[in-house]
Amino acid sequence: MAGKLFLIPTIISDHQQGVIPQQVREALPGIKHFLAEDVRTARRYLSSLKVYPSMEELNFETLNKETPSASLPPLMKPLADGLNMGVISESGCPGVADPGALAVAYAHEHGFQVVPLVGPSSILLALMASGLNGQQFAFHGYLPIESKEASKKIQELERESKLKNQTQIFIETPYRNNSVFTHLIKNLHPNTRLTVALDITGQQEVITTKPVMVWRSNPAEWPKAPAVFLFLA
Amino acid sequence: MAGKLFLIPTIISDHQQGVIPQQVREALPGIKHFLAEDVRTARRYLSSLKVYPSMEELNFETLNKETPSASLPPLMKPLADGLNMGVISESGCPGVADPGALAVAYAHEHGFQVVPLVGPSSILLALMASGLNGQQFAFHGYLPIESKEASKKIQELERESKLKNQTQIFIETPYRNNSVFTHLIKNLHPNTRLTVALDITGQQEVITTKPVMVWRSNPAEWPKAPAVFLFLA
Numbered sequence A, B: 001m002a003g004k005l006f007l008i009p010t011i012i013s014d015h016q017q018g019v020i021p022q023q024v025r026e027a028l029p030g031i032k033h034f035l036a037e038d039v040r041t042a043r044r045y046l047s048s049l050k051v052y053p054s055m056e057e058l059n060f061e062t063l064n065k066e067t068p069s070a071s072l073p074p075l076m077k078p079l080a081d082g083l084n085m086g087v088i089s090e091s092g093c094p095g096v097a098d099p100g101a102l103a104v105a106y107a108h109e110h111g112f113q114v115v116p117l118v119g120p121s122s123i124l125l126a127l128m129a130s131g132l133n134g135q136q137f138a139f140h141g142y143l144p145i146e147s148k149e150a151s152k153k154i155q156e157l158e159r160e161s162k163l164k165n166q167t168q169i170f171i172e173t174p175y176r177n178n179s180v181f182t183h184l185i186k187n188l189h190p191n192t193r194l195t196v197a198l199d200i201t202g203q204q205e206v207i208t209t210k211p212v213m214v215w216r217s218n219p220a221e222w223p224k225a226p227a228v229f230l231f232l233a
Helices: A022-030 A039-049 A069-075 A101-109 A122-130 A147-164 A174-187 A212-217 B022-030 B039-049 B069-075 B101-109 B122-130 B147-164 B174-187 B212-217
Strands: A005-008 A033-036 A059-062 A085-088 A114-116 A137-139 A167-172 A193-198 A206-211 A227-232 B005-008 B033-036 B059-062 B085-088 B114-116 B137-139 B167-172 B193-198 B206-211 B227-232
Touching: A005 A022, A005 A101, A022 A039, A033 A039, A039 A059, A039 A085, A069 A101, A085 A101, A101 A114, A101 B122, A101 B206, A114 B122, A114 B206, A122 A167, A122 A193, A122 A206, A122 A227, A122 B101, A122 B114, A147 A167, A147 A174, A147 A227, A167 A174, A174 A193, A174 A212, A174 A227, A193 A212, A206 A212, A206 B101, A206 B114, B005 B022, B005 B101, B022 B039, B033 B039, B039 B059, B039 B085, B069 B101, B085 B101, B101 B114, B122 B167, B122 B193, B122 B206, B122 B227, B147 B167, B147 B174, B147 B227, B167 B174, B174 B193, B174 B212, B174 B227, B193 B212, B206 B212
Parallel strands: A005 A085, A005 A114, A033 A059, A033 A085, A137 A167, B005 B085, B005 B114, B033 B059, B033 B085, B137 B167
Antiparallel strands: A137 B137, A167 A227, A193 A206, A193 A227, B167 B227, B193 B206, B193 B227
16 A cells, blocks of 8 residues: 655644644554654654654655755655655745645656645634634745835735735745845735734734834834734725 | 734544644633624634533624624724633634634724634645645635636636736635536646645545646546635646
8 A cells, every 4th residue: 555645734833832733642652754844843843743763763864955856756755655744844844835735746746646734824813813804814935025016016016906806925044034035015005914923823913904004103113023914905 | 001913723524633733722821802704613613622611601693704893893892801812713824714714803903902813724735735836826816607718717827826826716615626627627728737725634635646637638637625726727
């Protein structure tokens, strides 16, 4: 019998293991082969769940954005050998805003069953807590870094948001939070509702939605924590 | 002190309580006032988690797509009285493809803290397990019911998918699964990858991604179970 490919969510804030459901803890003992963005983080995470008698019995290989697709057949070999495998992202859910989709696409091409497990996604949690439109939304990854291009992209996304009544979602690396926030309140229409969702599930968690004009009159200073930005025109 | 608005995910398949993390079970005892799409389902769900000594102490009000925004101030009154409130969707995560966003928007407007809790979302789980692009994706709700309009919409979404390298996601009511699937394989380009994610977390769970030409040569018959459809051109 062929192995299955399990998609294993991980915590999105340090020491917040309470967000990982029993479903994940029950599936893990049947999985000994893992693909991880960062093997050290993955090992530490699995160890923290205390579901394995010994970590020595587990096998880890790296799957990240540098992994060429030619490396996939040997990486995925355990599936063909009848062994279950797990994909672990650096943070949150594999296959969403991370390189896990490579392994999943390979599994589908070769007829292996894929089983997604439940866990935290900062994108989804931010959308839930935004109060913006959850019937239509789009995730765009990162904004361009260059200032003029970022402004252009924001204006383009705002036009589309208005046209389709679509919530626009993107993420940023923590040290750029203030720069992106400044771009947003400068470029968006005063009535557009803008959400900043900071450090979701963590100690500093704060999720705030305000019209751009209100943000402008009282702009915030954001700490270097993971953030999701959302708006609806 | 003001109350907080908690967003409480619920199971997406019968008897699968293992997908609800400890985080939710720990937050619930501090919440006695609930807004639910369907009060009976919500009551049964909370009872199944066995976190309350008695269900008699809980208060439920209905919040659904028929709720006029004028009803919100009385519905949300417990927050102003310093009591926590919970929003419960009929299935999955409140605020995503359901009317919960109304209550969340109200909370932000009036300065109440919003706390999203972790749980299952069929949309997110389907995306993870699709192997399609998880760096850029859009959720569109339901397709038009009328055949010609549905075809037009599918073609439009496919053009956009190709242009933006964007995974397109939508849902359907179970009894229309076969009709939507037929529309999709008829209208999409042969090389477009199409995913059907059926009964996620349930007994019949099956998630399959294939190029449209492969689906055409071996079309499936889908049971009446909840499904998510995704494609990438």
